[in-house]
Amino acid sequence: MGSRVSSTAWACSRPVRVLVSGASGAVGKELRRLIEADPELELAGVADRSGFFGSGDQGDVLVDFSHPALTLRCLELAEQRGLPLVIGTTALTERCRDRIEQAATRIPLCVAANFSVGVTVMLELAARAASALPTTFDIEIAEAHHRRKLDAPSGTALALGEAVAQARKQVLSEQAVMDRSVRREPRSSAEIGFQVSRGGDVVGEHSVQFFGDGERLEIVHRATDRSIFARGALLAARKLTERGAGRVEFRDLLVGEIGS
Ligand SMILES: NC(=O)C1=CN([C@@H]2O[C@H](COP(=O)(O)OP(=O)(O)OC[C@H]3O[C@@H](n4cnc5c(N)ncnc54)[C@H](OP(=O)(O)O)[C@@H]3O)[C@@H](O)[C@H]2O)C=CC1
Numbered sequence: 112m113g114s115r116v117s118s119t120a121w122a123c124s125r126p127v128r129v130l131v132s133g134a135s136g137a138v139g140k141e142l143r144r145l146i147e148a149d150p151e152l153e154l155a156g157v158a159d160r161s162g163f164f165g166s167g168d169q170g171d172v173l174v175d176f177s178h179p180a181l182t183l184r185c186l187e188l189a190e191q192r193g194l195p196l197v198i199g200t201t202a203l204t205e206r207c208r209d210r211i212e213q214a215a216t217r218i219p220l221c222v223a224a225n226f227s228v229g230v231t232v233m234l235e236l237a238a239r240a241a242s243a244l245p246t247t248f249d250i251e252i253a254e255a256h257h258r259r260k261l262d263a264p265s266g267t268a269l270a271l272g273e274a275v276a277q278a279r280k281q282v283l284s285e286q287a288v289m290d291r292s293v294r295r296e297p298r299s300s301a302e303i304g305f306q307v308s309r310g311g312d313v314v315g316e317h318s319v320q321f322f323g324d325g326e327r328l329e330i331v332h333r334a335t336d337r338s339i340f341a342r343g344a345l346l347a348a349r350k351l352t353e354r355g356a357g358r359v360e361f362r363d364l365l366v367g368e369i370g371s
C-alpha cells in the first residue's frame with residue numbers, strides 16, 4: 112500500500128509535505144515514523160497540546176489523530192490554507208461535525224473512525240450480514256481497547272452500529288442500548304447492544320455478533336499493530352492531494368489498492 116508512487120510526487124518531483132496533528136500521541140508517533148521512513152513523504156510540521164503549527168510550516172496535506180479540540184483548529188487551518196485534511200480523531204463534537212460539512216465544500220476531506228483495511232471490509236461484511244439474516248437475529252457489538260482510551264464506545268463500534276442499523280433501515284440512536292443494567296425487560300430484536308472493555312495495551316478489537324436461536328454468527332477484527340491506522344491515513348493523505356474539494360469515504364480511496 113505505502114510503496115505506491117503518487118502522481119503528485121511525480122508531478123512535483125518532491126515529497127508530499129505532511130502536517131501531523133496529535134504528533135506526540137500513540138498514532139502520531141507511528142505517523143512520524145512512517146513519514147520519516149518514506150522518501151516520498153516529508154514531515155512539514157507538528158501540533159499537539161503544547162503547540163500548534165507555525166506560519167512557516169508549509170504542508171500539502173494535514174493528518175489529524177488527536178482530540179476534538181485540536182481537530183477543530185485543524186479544520187480552521189485547512190480551510191484557511193485550502194489544505195486536504197485526513198481526520199482519524201473519534202468522538203467528534205457536533206461543532207466539529209458541522210465544520211466538517213462546511214469545510215468539505217472547499218477542501219478535500221476524508222474522515223474515518225478506523226483507517227485499517229480490515230475494519231473497512233468488516234463494515235461492509237456487517238452490513239451484508241445484517242440485511243441477509245432474519246431481523247429476529249439480535250445484534251450486539253463489543254469492543255476492547257487500551258486503558259488510555261478516552262471515548263466509549265469506540266468510533267469504530269459506533270460506525271459498525273450505523274452500518275448494521277442502516278442495513279436494517281433503523282436509526283442507530285433509537286435502537287442503541289449502551290447500559291443494560293438500568294433495564295428490567297426482555298431484549299427486543301430491534302435493539303443494537305454495545306459492550307466496552309478497557310485495559311492493558313489492547314490496540315483495538317471489535318466484534319459484531321448476530322444471535323439467532325440455536326446459532327450465532329460473529330464478525331471479528333483484532334488490531335495488533337497501531338501502524339495499520341497510520342499507514343491507511345497516509346494512503347488517504349496522498350490520494351487527497353490528487354482530488355478536488357469534497358468529502359470522500361476511506362473505502363472509496365482503497366479502490367484499486369485492495370481486492371473488490
Ligand atoms: N481513525 C483511526 O483509525 C484511529 C483513530 N484513533 C483516534 O485518534 C485519536 C488519538 O488517538 P491516540 O494517538 O491513541 O491518542 P493519544 O492520547 O496517544 O494522543 C492524543 C494526541 O492529541 C493531543 N491532545 C490530547 N488532548 C488534547 C487537547 N485537549 N488539546 C490539544 N491536543 C490534545 C495529545 O497531545 P499531548 O501529547 O500534548 O497531550 C496527543 O498529541 C483518538 O481520538 C482515537 O480514538 C486512534 C487510532 C486509530
Ligand SMILES: O=C(O)C1=N[C@H](C(=O)O)C[C@H](O)C1
Pocket residue numbers: 201224225256260264265266267268314315316
Ligand atoms: O483510540 C484508539 O486506540 C482507537 N480508536 C479508534 C476508535 O475509536 O474506533 C480506532 C481504533 O480502534 C483504535
